[in-house]
Amino acid sequence: MSIAYSINAHVEEGSSPGGVRQHGAMEYTTPPCDLNEVRMYRLNRVRAELVKRDLSGIILYDQLNTRYASDATNMQIWCSHNEARYLYVPTEGPVVLFDYGGKDILCEGLPTIDEVRAPISFFYMVAGVEHADKANAWAADMHDIMRAHNGGNQRIAIDRIAPIGVQELEKLGYQIFDGFDVMENAREIKSAGEITLMEKSVEVCEQAVGLMREALVPGITENALWAELHRGNIAGGGEWIETRLLSSGPRTNPWFRESSMRAIEKGDMVSFDTDLVGPYGYCCDMSRSWICDAEPTDEQKRLYAEAYYQIQDNKALLKPGITFKEITDNLRPMADEFLPGRYGVAMHGVGLCDEFPAIYYPQDWDRNGNDGVMKEGMVMCVEALIGTQGGREAVKLEEQVLITSDGIEQLTSYPLETDWL
Numbered sequence: 001m002s003i004a005y006s007i008n009a010h011v012e013e014g015s016s017p018g019g020v021r022q023h024g025a026m027e028y029t030t031p032p033c034d035l036n037e038v039r040m041y042r043l044n045r046v047r048a049e050l051v052k053r054d055l056s057g058i059i060l061y062d063q064l065n066t067r068y069a070s071d072a073t074n075m076q077i078w079c080s081h082n083e084a085r086y087l088y089v090p091t092e093g094p095v096v097l098f099d100y101g102g103k104d105i106l107c108e109g110l111p112t113i114d115e116v117r118a119p120i121s122f123f124y125m126v127a128g129v130e131h132a133d134k135a136n137a138w139a140a141d142m143h144d145i146m147r148a149h150n151g152g153n154q155r156i157a158i159d160r161i162a163p164i165g166v167q168e169l170e171k172l173g174y175q176i177f178d179g180f181d182v183m184e185n186a187r188e189i190k191s192a193g194e195i196t197l198m199e200k201s202v203e204v205c206e207q208a209v210g211l212m213r214e215a216l217v218p219g220i221t222e223n224a225l226w227a228e229l230h231r232g233n234i235a236g237g238g239e240w241i242e243t244r245l246l247s248s249g250p251r252t253n254p255w256f257r258e259s260s261m262r263a264i265e266k267g268d269m270v271s272f273d274t275d276l277v278g279p280y281g282y283c284c285d286m287s288r289s290w291i292c293d294a295e296p297t298d299e300q301k302r303l304y305a306e307a308y309y310q311i312q313d314n315k316a317l318l319k320p321g322i323t324f325k326e327i328t329d330n331l332r333p334m335a336d337e338f339l340p341g342r343y344g345v346a347m348h349g350v351g352l353c354d355e356f357p358a359i360y361y362p363q364d365w366d367r368n369g370n371d372g373v374m375k376e377g378m379v380m381c382v383e384a385l386i387g388t389q390g391g392r393e394a395v396k397l398e399e400q401v402l403i404t405s406d407g408i409e410q411l412t413s414y415p416l417e418t419d420w421l
Helices: 035-052 063-070 076-081 124-147 163-171 179-186 192-215 222-235 298-315 324-329 362-368
Strands: 020-023 026-029 057-060 086-090 096-098 115-117 155-158 175-178 246-248 269-273 287-291 347-350 354-359 379-386 395-404 407-410
Touching: 035 057, 035 063, 035 086, 035 179, 035 192, 057 063, 057 179, 063 076, 063 086, 063 179, 086 124, 124 163, 155 163, 155 179, 163 175, 175 179, 179 354, 192 222, 222 246, 222 269, 269 395, 287 298, 298 379, 298 395, 324 354, 324 362
Parallel strands: 057 155, 096 115, 155 175
Antiparallel strands: 020 026, 057 086, 086 096, 246 269, 269 287, 287 395, 347 354, 347 379, 379 395, 395 407
C-alpha cells in the first residue's frame, strides 16, 4: 500500500506559505500559516492569564504547556516523565528555556525564546541521593532569575514538579499557584492560525485512518492494524499517539482495552480512538467503528445508529454562550441498557492534546461536573460509546468541531457508516 502525503515533515523554520525548503537531507514543506504569529499569540495568551492573577510568572515542566508557550520541543515523551527540561515565562521580561543538554539547536529562531540555559535537574534518576541538594540549587537559580524581573512579586505558578521543588521555593518566600489553571485557560481559545495547523493534523490523521481501513482484513492483529495509524502519522509529519485504544470483537465491550496481538476475525466490530498528535503538535481526536470484511448484523447496526444519533444530536447543542450545565441537561438521552457503559465524558476540549473543558453526562454531574460557558474559538470533541452491559461489542464514535459565532464547524470529515442507519 502507498499513500501520498500533503505534509512531509514538521517545520521549525519559515513563517509563510508557499514553496519547499531544504534542510540537510530532509525536505520540508513550508507551513500553511505564519508560525511566528501563532507562537506569539500563544505566548501572549499565557501572559494575559498571568496578569489576571497578579502572578510574576510561570514555571512549566509539562511538555504540552512548554510547547504551547514556546513551540520548543525536545524528546517530549521522555521529558514528560523525567523533569529534564523546563521553561520560565515571566509576566514581563525574557523567556528562559532550560533545555536538556543546555543546547539551543532545537529552538533556533523561535521568537518566543530569549535565552537557553542548562537545566538543574533533581529527579532521582540523575540526582540520586543528592536530589535534595540539587533541588536547593535549582530553587536558588530560579530565585536569581525571577527576582531580576518580578518587581518583588513572589507569586509564581508551576504546572508540575516534584514536591521538593515547591518546598525549596517556599523557603525563599514564594507563594506557589496552580499552573494548570493558567495554562488551560490560556489554551482555551484558538487563533485562526491554530485552526489552520489543526486542520493539517486532521488531514494527516484521516489519511492514516485510510491506511488502517485498507489494511483491515481477517487475520490481521489489532497491533498490526494500529501500527498503520502510527506509520501514517509519522510519514505525514506527525509526532506521536497518546493511547492504544483499538480493540475488536468481544474486546470492544467494555471499552478501554488496549490493542493486542488478537487476530481480528471476519464480522468483528473494530473500534478505535486516534488520540493522535500530528503535524505542528496539534491533536486530531476522532473515533470510528468498522466491521471486518462483512456486512453488519442487525445488532451491530442498532448499536451504530444509537452512537451516530448521539453524536449528531449532541454536537448540535454547541454554540457560544451555552453553559456546560445546559449542555449536560440537554444531551441526547440514552436508554438504560447503554448507561452503564457510557463514556467518561460527553465532550471535551482539544488543542495540542485533550484540554479543558470536560462535559459530563447528567448521571455524573453531581460527582464531576463543573460549570462554565462555551466560547467562540474553542475546539471540542463530541464522544459516543454505545454497548449493552454484557453485550459482545461496542461502537465508539467521535468528531472534532470548532465553536463559531453561530454554531459549529466540523473539522473531522472521515466518512461515517451512514448506510448502516
